[in-house]
Amino acid sequence: MSSTTTAAYDDHGHGPEKGLLRWVKTTNHKDIGTLYMWFAFSMLLIGGALAMGIRAELLQPGLQLFEPQFYNQLTTMHGLIMVFGAIMPAFVGLANWLIPMMVGAPDMALPRMNNWSFWILPFAGAILLSTFFMEGGAPAFGWTFYAPLSTTFAPDSTDFFIFAIHLLGFSSIMGAINIIATVLNMKAPEMRLMDMPLFVWTWLITSFLLIGAMPVLAGAVTMMLTDRNFGTAFFDATGGGDPVMFQHIFWFFGHPEVYIMILPAFGIISHIIPTFARKPLFGYSSMVYATASIAFLSYIVWAHHMFLTGMPVAGELYFMYATMLIAVPTGVKVFNWVATMWRGSMTFETPMLWSLAFVFLFTIGGFSGLMLGIAPADIQYHDTYFVVAHFHYVLVTGALWGIIAAVFYWLPKWTGRMYNEPLAKFHFWWSLISVNVTFFPQHFLGLAGMPRRIPDYALQFADFNFVSSIGAFSFGLSFLLFTYIVVDCIRNGKPADARPWASAKGLEWTLATPLAYHTFDVPPTRAEILAESQHS
Amino acid sequence: MKLLFKLTGAFTTLLSSKSVLAEYTLNMTKGVTDISNDIWSLHMMVFWVCVAIGVVVFGAMFYSIIAHRKSKGAKAAHFHESTTVEFLWTGIPILILIAMAIPASKTLIDIEVLDKADMTIKVTGMQWKWQYDYPEEGISFVSNLAQSSRDVIKGTPEEREAVHQEGGYLLSVDKHLVVPVDTTIRFLITSNDVIHNWWVPAFGLKQDANPGFINDAWAKPNEIGTYRGQCAELCGKDHGFMPIVVDVVSKADYAVWVQAQQEEKVAEMESATQIWTEEDLVARGEVVYNANCSGCHQKDGKGIPGVFPAMVGSEVTNGPADYQLNLVINGMGGMPAFKMLSDSDLASVITYERRSFGNNGSVVQPSDVTSAR
Numbered sequence: 054m055s056s057t058t059t060a061a062y063d064d065h066g067h068g069p070e071k072g073l074l075r076w077v078k079t080t081n082h083k084d085i086g087t088l089y090m091w092f093a094f095s096m097l098l099i100g101g102a103l104a105m106g107i108r109a110e111l112l113q114p115g116l117q118l119f120e121p122q123f124y125n126q127l128t129t130m131h132g133l134i135m136v137f138g139a140i141m142p143a144f145v146g147l148a149n150w151l152i153p154m155m156v157g158a159p160d161m162a163l164p165r166m167n168n169w170s171f172w173i174l175p176f177a178g179a180i181l182l183s184t185f186f187m188e189g190g191a192p193a194f195g196w197t198f199y200a201p202l203s204t205t206f207a208p209d210s211t212d213f214f215i216f217a218i219h220l221l222g223f224s225s226i227m228g229a230i231n232i233i234a235t236v237l238n239m240k241a242p243e244m245r246l247m248d249m250p251l252f253v254w255t256w257l258i259t260s261f262l263l264i265g266a267m268p269v270l271a272g273a274v275t276m277m278l279t280d281r282n283f284g285t286a287f288f289d290a291t292g293g294g295d296p297v298m299f300q301h302i303f304w305f306f307g308h309p310e311v312y313i314m315i316l317p318a319f320g321i322i323s324h325i326i327p328t329f330a331r332k333p334l335f336g337y338s339s340m341v342y343a344t345a346s347i348a349f350l351s352y353i354v355w356a357h358h359m360f361l362t363g364m365p366v367a368g369e370l371y372f373m374y375a376t377m378l379i380a381v382p383t384g385v386k387v388f389n390w391v392a393t394m395w396r397g398s399m400t401f402e403t404p405m406l407w408s409l410a411f412v413f414l415f416t417i418g419g420f421s422g423l424m425l426g427i428a429p430a431d432i433q434y435h436d437t438y439f440v441v442a443h444f445h446y447v448l449v450t451g452a453l454w455g456i457i458a459a460v461f462y463w464l465p466k467w468t469g470r471m472y473n474e475p476l477a478k479f480h481f482w483w484s485l486i487s488v489n490v491t492f493f494p495q496h497f498l499g500l501a502g503m504p505r506r507i508p509d510y511a512l513q514f515a516d517f518n519f520v521s522s523i524g525a526f527s528f529g530l531s532f533l534l535f536t537y538i539v540v541d542c543i544r545n546g547k548p549a550d551a552r553p554w555a556s557a558k559g560l561e562w563t564l565a566t567p568l569a570y571h572t573f574d575v576p577p578t579r580a581e582i583l584a585e586s587q588h589s
Numbered sequence: 590m591k592l593l594f595k596l597t598g599a600f601t602t603l604l605s606s607k608s609v610l611a612e613y614t615l616n617m618t619k620g621v622t623d624i625s626n627d628i629w630s631l632h633m634m635v636f637w638v639c640v641a642i643g644v645v646v647f648g649a650m651f652y653s654i655i656a657h658r659k660s661k662g663a664k665a666a667h668f669h670e671s672t673t674v675e676f677l678w679t680g681i682p683i684l685i686l687i688a689m690a691i692p693a694s695k696t697l698i699d700i701e702v703l704d705k706a707d708m709t710i711k712v713t714g715m716q717w718k719w720q721y722d723y724p725e726e727g728i729s730f731v732s733n734l735a736q737s738s739r740d741v742i743k744g745t746p747e748e749r750e751a752v753h754q755e756g757g758y759l760l761s762v763d764k765h766l767v768v769p770v771d772t773t774i775r776f777l778i779t780s781n782d783v784i785h786n787w788w789v790p791a792f793g794l795k796q797d798a799n800p801g802f803i804n805d806a807w808a809k810p811n812e813i814g815t816y817r818g819q820c821a822e823l824c825g826k827d828h829g830f831m832p833i834v835v836d837v838v839s840k841a842d843y844a845v846w847v848q849a850q851q852e853e854k855v856a857e858m859e860s861a862t863q864i865w866t867e868e869d870l871v872a873r874g875e876v877v878y879n880a881n882c883s884g885c886h887q888k889d890g891k892g893i894p895g896v897f898p899a900m901v902g903s904e905v906t907n908g909p910a911d912y913q914l915n916l917v918i919n920g921m922g923g924m925p926a927f928k929m930l931s932d933s934d935l936a937s938v939i940t941y942e943r944r945s946f947g948n949n950g951s952v953v954q955p956s957d958v959t960s961a962r
Contacts, residue, residue: 114749114758116742122826122893189895195823201800202783202825206716206923208896290801296784297799331659333669361786362797363804366701370694377686381679388678391646394653398665401658409654413647420639427689429696430632432795433617433625436786436821500617502790504821507829509742511760512753516613588669 068570077172080164081570082149083467088171089146090460094536096138096178097453101529103131108491108525111518116509124508125193126185132196133214136314137221138178140448143456144317145170145228148256150467152232154561155250157241157577162234163227170227177220184210195506197307200288200299204280211281215274222267229263232256241560241576247338248586250559254341255320258348259313265352266309273302297362304355312351314448315415316344318455319386322408325462326390327587328557329405330397336389337588343382343389350379360431369428376426380419387416402554403477407458410485411451418446421496436506439499445492457484460539465553469567470546477538484531490524558585618790621812621837625793627696635689642685700793703807706775710768714778714785714798714820715925717827717884721766728850731929733880734830735761742830759832760817763880766835769843773809781925786822789835795821810837827884861932861955867944870952874941877934881927882942890946901946910951913939914961932958 069075069084079085106127110118119127149167153160161167184191189208192198203211236257240249249257276299279285286292288299319340327334334340357376360369390412399405421443425434434440465471494517499505503514510518552562563585564572577585619629657663711722722729738759741748752758768774778787780798788795792808810816818833838846879888886892890900900906905913917939920926927935932955939958943950 113746115744115746121829122896125823125826125828193826199784199823202823206783206825290799295802297802330657331665332667335669336671336675337669339675361795363799363802366698369697369701373693373697374690377690380686381682384682385675385679387646391650391653392674393669394650394657396663396666396668397653397657398659398663399654399657400660409650412650416643416646420643423639424632424635427631427635427693429628429693429700430635432700432793433628433632433790435795436823497613497615501614502818504788504819504829506823507819509759509829512749512758513613 078168080160080168082153082161082164082167083568083570085161085167085171086146086148086150087467089142089149089174092171092174092178093139093143093146093456096134096142098532099182100131100134100139101532103127103134104525105529107131108522110508111510112522113519114510114512114515119508121508122190122193125195125506126191128506129192129195129198130181130185133181133192134178135448136196136310137218138174138181140314140452140456141221141225142174144256144259144314144452145225147252147317147321147456147459147463148228148232151463151561152235152253152256153239154564154572155253155559156236156239156244157560157573157582158235158239159571159573160239161231162239163231166227167231170224170231173220173224177217177224180213180220181217184213187213197303198277199303200277200280200296204277204288207281212278215278218274219271222271225263226267229260229267232260233264236260241573241582243576243579244582247341247588248582250320250587251323251334251337251340251344252317252320255316255323255344258344259316262309262313262316262348262351266306266313269302270306270310273299273306276302297359300359300362301356304358305352307358308355309348309351311444311447312347314452315455316348318411318452319344321455321459321462322390322411323587324557324559325404325408325458326393326412328462328554329402329408330394330399331556332393332397333558334389334587335392335395336385339385340389343385346382347379350375350382354379357426357428357431360428361435373426373428377423379426380423383419387412387419402461403472403474403481404458404462404554406478406481407454407461410481411454411458414446414450414454414489418443418451421446434499436504437499438495438503438505441505442492442495442499445495449492450488457535462554463561464539464542465546465549466561466564466566466568468543468546469549470542471549471553472538472542472546476534476541480531480534480538483534484528487524487527487531491521491528492524494518494521494524558587560585620791620793621810621814621816622792622794622808623811624696624700624808625791627699628793631693631696634692638685638689703773703775703805705773706807707772708769709775709777710766711777711779712787712798713781714787714824714831715781716783716825717820717831718881719766719785719787719831719833720781720929723847726847726851727854728847729929730764730850731881732762732764732766732834734759734827734832735763736879737761739830739879757817757832759830760819760834762832762834765815766833767843767846768810768835768837769840770813770837771809771811772840773807776806776808777803778806779803782923783824784822785820785824785831787818787833788821789816789818789833791816791818792835797822810835813837813839830884857931857933861936861959864954864956865933865936867940867952870937870940870954871944872937873933874937874939875945877930877938878941881930882938890942900942900948902948906942906946906948907950910939910943910953910957911961913943913950914953914958918958918961928962932956932962 110124187210192211192214194203194207236253276287280287286294288294288296323334323340354375356372425431498514498517503510549566551566560577617629617632619626713720718731718733720731737752738761741752749758778796778798780800785798787798794806794808796804796806814837816835820828820831885897886900892899918928935958936953936955939953
């Protein structure tokens with residue numbers, strides 16, 4: 054595979070439109086991918102700034118900076134922005150950039166809808182953020198917005214929050230439809246399903262989760278809307294409704310949602326580890342089956358978030374068993390990654406460092422997840438900092454780590470330039486240390502009995518909160534360096550080879566660097582596909 | 590630089606200070622009920638299983654990272670599939686999970702199934718306090734965050750340390766729940782407004798309080814002592830400020846406590862038939878206001894614009910007393926009902942609201958409350 058043969062594919066008349074309108078009108082998957090990534094990154098910085106506020110208030114006991122109501126707005130908006138504004142759009146951005154190139158397609162299947170799915174996001178994000186400036190303040194009921202705190206007892210801005218969630222849901226569903234259509238209809242005719250790279254597989258499965266889960270969320274917020282404004286009582290016991298039903302509906306969305314945020318990261322890691330271990334991915338097909346099993350199980354375990362709502366014991370037993378079962382396919386994935394490393398010939402470039410840290414730290418989050426799944430033990434863990442530690446290990450050192458690994462791995466392909474490797478390695482170690490200083494002590498806080506979502510705490514929790522806050526400030530600061538590394542790469546990076554990682558496999562590496570605006574006008578042949586497949 | 594100083598300062602504190610160092614814990618602590626100890630054992634069992642799996646998996650990973658690196662001249666093998674291995678590492682985890690599920694199921698059934706309780710206490714969560722009712726003994730009271738903690742939330746670290754030494758900053762209340770030792774207590778848990786969660790870690794008891802529904806849970810504490818907990822479900826602004834304190838006392842002490850409560854109740858009803866002076870009403874009203882009303886309407890009566898109405902210059906506090914009586918007793922919209930307060934307390938707090946903050950409403954007597962109920 055050389056750039057000379059592929060250059061023929063790229064010889065195509067028109068490039069991008071000039072000026073700013075290019076970004077407004079674009080239907081190009083690369084442009085839209087870039088838009089998604091920058092949007093997600095700005096949201097990450099905003100959500101991160103809110104987190105800095107949270108940790109600043111928790112630095113010491115007592116209330117120093119914020120009133121409790123505003124503190125609740127911070128935690129709520131931090132969660133919503135990170136989940137819906139940062140992590141999900143970042144993965145859709147990666148999908149836009151990578152999936153067409155990985156399956157040998159010229160673009161996404163539905164390019165105009167693609168433009169629309171992106172351009173909804175800035176408006177939804179702006180509506181969500183604008184609630185901070187409304188009378189009564191932003192939503193303050195937690196990102197899980199349990200009724201009736203989010204209905205009868207919520208500020209007026211909640212209706213704007215509902216509208217923003219609807220818009221974000223539209224965007225996600227359209228993105229998912231586009232990905233399914235692209236993967237199934239646009240992949241190179243010679244590519245079979247079991248030839249597809251794992252990032253494509255995990256995103257295909259994630260899309261089905263999105264299509265199943267997001268409408269349920271839309272249903273939940275619509276019921277909230279009518280409860281709040283049109284006299285219904287879905288979640289109000291005085292009108293014959295049930296607040297616990299809200300939680301069932303929310304978590305029927307919410308549990309698939311957490312896998313929506315991690316499955317594509319599994320795919321990314323399954324690309325990076327083989328490259329730097331110089332060995333094919335171990336157990337390709339079991340990886341695909343494990344992903345599908347996790348997705349299936351994610352629909353039937355939702356009430357493990359609700360062990361304390363007063364469920365009957367039979368329900369608790371069922372949800373405990375089903376939840377424990379998720380450890381099996383997740384374990385298979387971790388074992389496969391370790392087996393891929395085993396007797397490889399490893400080097401430790403930045404993407405590999407992030408991936409190895411992912412395997413280690415995500416597994417720690419998996420362990421605490423298993424502990425939380427044991428219903429009787431969950432009585433003591435539920436709604437404490439143990440839970441906060443757990444989901445930050447799986448979402449920060451899991452999902453976000455996967456995204457950052459992907460950025461460093463594919464940045465040379467996207468930009469045609471190489472980032473500053475020593476600086477990027479320094480940034481990695483800085484992030485790794487500070488993220489653990491931030492979140493590891495939160496396990497201790499939770500086990501010692503500190504509830505989550507409180508602006509002030511008893512003095513026996515002071516020491517670890519102080520340590521956690523210092524770690525958080527350092528972690529927050531590391532993103533400034535990350536910004537510098539990426540901008541420096543785009544502006545001043547040395548030109549990168551078409552295949553900057555010698556042993557990387559995948560059709561995307563067969564394209565000439567810098568990338569043409571349109572690629573794969575001619576689909577790759579069977580031989581090319583097999584030469585680049587993950588299981589050869 | 591300032592941060593660095595603080596950090597060094599904190600580490601010196603960590604090394605030198607006894608009061609703080611002696612207190613923080615790394616692990617869950619055992620409780621004072623059999624259930625809480627079962628939970629603790631389960632927690633430790635799962636923890637060690639995770640540690641063991643971690644040692645094997647991370648051991649293999651780090652061995653590989655150290656031994657199979659290119660810089661050491663490692664040549665990559667090419668194996669990438671083994672059905673046997675996949676079966677093994679699917680099957681073995683399933684066996685481990687079954688081994689964990691058996692004791693977990695047993696404990697869970699013990700927690701959820703209760704045949705007979707010796708006594709019942711009803712726990713009602715409300716923004717942001719707990720009401721405790723002993724239906725058989727006819728005792729009912731509201732338990733608020735202690736004023737001593739409330740006063741130092743924005744105070745100095747030294748002030749908080751002093752409150753902490755006296756019983757616990759943010760973990761003290763004005764009226765403790767009192768229960769007898771070695772007695773099976775059934776708790777009926779519900780809420781008046783949003784979802785709360787009644788959590789006493791030492792009992793291994795944590796249960797959602799859902800508005801309009803009653804959950805039950807039970808505990809049989811077997812050690813005399815004072816145990817503290819907190820609301821464990823986000824319930825709005827002061828979620829962090831509604832602690833729980835339970836005194837487990839001997840059965841004899843419990844009987845004495847019950848009798849004292851019942852006598853107090855009689856005296857309280859007696860006082861409600863008297864005519865009170867405005868000064869007495871306002872003085873008592875201030876205490877009741879700070880404990881029950883200041884969370885929303887603020888200590889200075891200014892409320893929070895757009896969320897909680899102000900007392901200052903309000904039409905309610907300066908208008909007819911009947912309207913305000915109905916509002917406070919029965920609640921309205923986001924405003925909870927306060928009918929659990931005594932007639933004297935209600936008369937005092939309403940008078941306080943109508944005669945303080947520069948307001949000029951009429952004085953309300955306990956007898957007005959009695960007739961308004």
